[in-house]
Amino acid sequence: MISIFAVLGLAVGSFLNVCIYRLPRRESLLWPASHCPSCGRPLAWYENVPLVSWVALRGRCRTCRAPISPAYPIVEGATSVVFAGAALVYGLTWLLAVRLLFASALIVLFVIDLRHRILPNAITLPGIAAGFVASWFLPPGWISSLIGIVAGGGVLLLIAEAYYRVRGQEGLGMGDVKMLAMIGAFLGWPLTVLTLVLASFAGSVVGVALIASRRGSMQAALPFGTFLALGAIVAAVAGDRILAWYLSFYR
Secondary structure (H helix, E strand, O other), rough: HHHHHHHHHHHHHHHHHHHHHHHHHOOOOOOOOHHHHHHHEOOOOOHHOOOHHHHHHEEOOOOOEEEEHHHHHHHHHHHHHHHHHHHHOOOHHHHHHHHHHHHHHHHHHHHHHHHOOOHHHHHHHHHHHHHHHHHHHOOOOHHHHHHHHHHHHHHHHHHHHHHHHHOOOOOOHHHHHHHHHHHHHHHHHHHHHHHHHHHHHHHOOOOOOOOOOOOOOOOOOOOHHHHHHHHHHHHHHHHHHHHHHHHHOOO
């Protein structure tokens, strides 16, 4: 079963690459068919085989020889690993299907925010609705999901407003607010809090590293959605164990 989901992840990862490329450009996900972004030539089916085609073409278009970003096979491979790992953790259950949908949304948001510093509403808003609907039938339950939506989005909104009033400039965008609300819908409020803590810690470490290496400054903007995606994946897989470990110190 694990190998089946790994192959499925490769196929889904190929579609996620389409989303990652087209959503920021406001292009249709269905039309036109996959094509070289440099010369516009439609790709043959054998040029669309996940991972294999990129290696066979040596990372270049068959016609114009323009380089093909290694991000394409990386996304496909990462999605394959995530799908296989989720199948191992959740088994063949309805929760697995919901978690795979959630993970796919996080992968798209991770890369788009890293590249463009935006978090498309086309992912976050339907994600909030999908997570909340699923919570009526599966963990975390609709009450925890609703609190996660309100608290997750509300906390970041308050932080963004406070930062703007103190510094006079935007520190967080509304995309981050909606993304954390989406995470709250899928994971519930306790794991949403954990996600925010993990994302903030990871962002701080990266920020300090950039400043120490003189590749950034205190005013450098970091893609917080990227860190939220990483934190949410960790929380989804190991969040309950992390919270149990942390709370054990207070018993």
